Amino acid sequence: xxxxxxxxxxxxxxxxxxxxxxxxxxxxxxxxxxxxxxxxxxxxxxxxxxxxxxxxxxxxxxxxxxxxxxxxxxxxxxxxxxxxxxxxxxxxxxxxxxxxxxxxxxxxxxxxxxxxxxxxxxxxxxxxxxxxxxxxxxxxxxxxxxxxxxxxxxxxxxxxxxxxxxxxxxxxxxxxxxxxxxxxxxxxxxxxxxxxxxxxxxxxxxxxxxxxxxxxxxxxxxxxxxxxxxxxxxxxxxxxxxxxxxxxxxxxxxxxxxxxxxxxxxxxxxxxxxxxxxxxxxxxxxxxxxxxxxxxxxxxxx
Numbered sequence: 001x002x003x004x005x006x007x008x009x010x011x012x013x014x015x016x017x018x019x020x021x022x023x024x025x026x027x028x029x030x031x032x033x034x035x036x037x038x039x040x041x042x043x044x045x046x047x048x049x050x051x052x053x054x055x056x057x058x059x060x061x062x063x064x065x066x067x068x069x070x071x072x073x074x075x076x077x078x079x080x081x082x083x084x085x086x087x088x089x090x091x092x093x094x095x096x097x098x099x100x101x102x103x104x105x106x107x108x109x110x111x112x113x114x115x116x117x118x119x120x121x122x123x124x125x126x127x128x129x130x131x132x133x134x135x136x137x138x139x140x141x142x143x144x145x146x147x148x149x150x151x152x153x154x155x156x157x158x159x160x161x162x163x164x165x166x167x168x169x170x171x172x173x174x175x176x177x178x179x180x181x182x183x184x185x186x187x188x189x190x191x192x193x194x195x196x197x198x199x200x201x202x203x204x205x206x207x208x209x210x211x212x213x214x215x216x217x218x219x220x221x222x223x224x225x226x227x228x229x230x231x232x233x234x235x236x237x238x239x240x241x242x243x244x245x246x247x248x249x250x251x252x253x254x255x256x257x258x259x260x261x262x263x264x265x266x267x268x269x270x271x272x273x274x275x276x277x278x279x280x281x282x283x284x285x286x287x288x289x290x291x292x293x294x295x296x297x298x299x300x301x302x
C-alpha cells in the first residue's frame with residue numbers, strides 16, 4: 001500500500017473504471033514475480049505497480065507489456081538524523097538500505113557519488129531489510145544515520161526533528177514510478193479493452209489532481225492516515241509533482257531500467273525498451289483529442 005498508487009485507488013473509489021465499462025476486482029499480490037506470472041496466465045488482466053520492480057522480469061522475456069505511466073521521476077528523499085545537515089555530513093556514518101542491489105541501494109549510491117562520497121568507503125551502506133517505516137525506526141534509534149525514503153515519511157521526519165538533506169529527483173535520472181501493465185496477449189487480442197483501461201487511468205489522473213479533497217480522502221482511507229501534513233506530502237508528491245498527464249512511457253527511463261537489470265545479473269533477452277513498451281494506447285488518447293478534452297489548456301506541451 002503506497003500513496004504512489006493513488007490514481008488506481010481513486011479510479012476504484014470514484015467509479016471511474018465503471019464509466020469505461022470495466023467491472024474490476026482489486027486483488028493484492030505480494031511480489032513482482034507472482035504478479036507478472038498471474039498477468040501472463042490471464043488470472044489478472046491488468047497490473048498496477050512500480051515499474052522498477054517489473055522491468056527485470058519483462059527484460060528477461062516475460063510476455064507482459066508496460067502500457068501507461070501515470071507517475072514518472074524519483075519521489076525519494078535522503079533523510080538523515082538531526083546531526084546530519086548535508087549529504088557530505090554522512091561521511092563516516094551509515095545509510096540503511098533494504099538489501100544490496102535493490103532500488104534504494106542504487107539510489108543511495110548515486111546520491112553519495114553525486115556529492116563526492118564513495119559508497120562503502122566514505123559511507124557504510126548497511127543492508128537492514130524491512131519496510132520503509134521499519135528502516136525509519138532504525139534511523140530514529142541511531143542504528144543508521146540516513147535513509148532514502150518516499151512521502152509521506154518526509155513529513156513525519158520533519159516532526160521528529162530529522163533533516164531532509166536531498167531531493168533525489170534532482171539527480172535528473174529518467175525513471176518510471178507507477179505504471180500500468182497488461183499481457184502481450186491482451187494487447188493483441190483485446191486492444192479495445194486495453195484502450196478503455198488506459199482512458200480510465202487518464203481520467204483518474206485528471207480527477208485526482210482537480211478533486212484534491214476527494215483524492216485526499218482516498219489516501220486517508222487506503223493509508224489509514226489522519227495526519228494532515230503527511231496527507232499533504234503524499235498528495236503533492238503523487239498527485240501533483242510527479243504526474244505524467246500524457247501517460248506515455250518515457251523510453252529512456254525504461255531503457256535505463258533494463259540496463260540496471262542487466263548490471264545486477266538479470267539475463268536480458270530483449271533488444272530494447274520498445275519490445276516491452278506499448279505507447280500506442282496513450283498516444284491514441286492524444287490523437288483522438290481525449291486528453292485535450294479533459295485537460296484543456298492544462299495539457300502540457302510535448
